[in-house]
Amino acid sequence: MSRQMGDSHRRFLQTMMASGIIDESGAKALHQHCCETHSTQYAPDRLDDFIDTINSKLQPMFMQIRKGMSEDNGHQHYALVNMVENDVTRMSSDYADNELELFKKTMDLIVGSEDGKASSTDILNSTDSMTTKKLKKSEIEHLLNRLVQDKWLSEKRGEYTLSTRCIIEMEPYIRAMYQDQVKVCHICHAIAFQCQICENPTCGIKIHNPCVARYFKGRTEPRCPACEDFWPHEIPEVRRPRSQSRR
């Protein structure tokens, strides 16, 4: 059941388009701001309905506002994504073929890694086997910066991870592309890169770092939810969302 789309929805959508991704508290503040700006009835618990209305109109465009969790802080985010691809088509208008190839190689490294990260050195080395026009070192650095700016990758201390927006948008592609190779979180069932793994060789389930924090919160003796072996990894702290200032 979708209501008519009004200016408050359009403003929300325009803001989403400009930023690409927004965290939950930002979305709530934006929802309020949009309704107030256009004198629309506002109720704080109606955000999902509000977004459903927008999504019903976005569907013929093969676009959606989708929700996903940041592997970094565990907070929910909303991202405006393209639904049409089984490929990285969304990026192909902004990046050259060889740039896309490098991005895919980076993704290969990240998916194959234990910690969901790829170092800049590894990325540089992976270009040795490029099939498209090879990129120079300076070009690679420049490209990686662009990918971070455009919110496809995140970077910390010289290591690259897939950004939250990238994961939300490309989940179908990643699942199809990597199939069994990609890790899946035992708790929330989304694909997982930065995660902890059960050390029991017959178990080996994976849990996102923030999902670990939530699941094991307050437990003195953490045990694997699947095999009940002792969970040996350090349990991170649950990160509370900051309150956002209004846009």
Next chain:
Amino acid sequence: MSNRKRLSNTQSSSQARKHPGSPSTQEEDEDVTFTQPSTSQVQRGLQKVTEAQVEQKTAEVVQYFLVKEQRKVPVRRADLVKHVLKEHRNIYPEILKRAARTLDQVFGLKLVEIDPKNHLYVLINNLETSEGASPINSTDPKRGLLFVILSVIFMKGGVVRENVIWNLLKKLRVDPGEKHEDFGDVKKVVTDEFVRQRYLEFVRIPHTEPVEHELRWGQRAEKEVSKSKILDVMGQLHDRDPQSWSQQYREAHSSQNSTQQPGSSSQR
């Protein structure tokens, strides 16, 4: 890698030869001289495609516009036809009509042809004219910078020599000679970025030595920025009635200068 684009390319080259309106051309890029198909051609074309195909193409056109608009780069009709419509160029008017409707109803963006001769399109924000959206309240500092420049040009009759702007900016502690915290290379933002986005025109004044330029409003500014709003802001700043600038007031309220009226997008 997706082969969707490449597949269509082989189709379009054979279609192009059959297309009645496509001229044999001396130009290297035949799409530059794309001629709009006639209504009957469109009708015939529509009979040969499925509704799903038309919807698909409409979605692609909408996406194309949105992507370009993110960078504030105008869309050339020729590019749209070449890169998106391809083999469906013969139903271009229908697709464009649907795309414009979607952009308006879903996104609150109006498709405007800012250059009828070269067929350049931009998206104008229908929502901007609401109360809280004064450029001064916008959080993007570049919008503020642009607004200042457009205001000066407007108040000074529509064209100013570049030095007027540089001196003004210097007074506002935005020195074009130095790297600025928010804007970086200010001169580049003004003479390159704003010009590319069609907010300003930066034109050489002939016979000047050293070379001097003048600045005018660009085509996008003409469509997007409200001159009456500028006068209102000026009025507040100088504590004067906007009507006291009679020349500018007349210009701002002449029929050619009515920009978007406040209010919601179409509710058809």
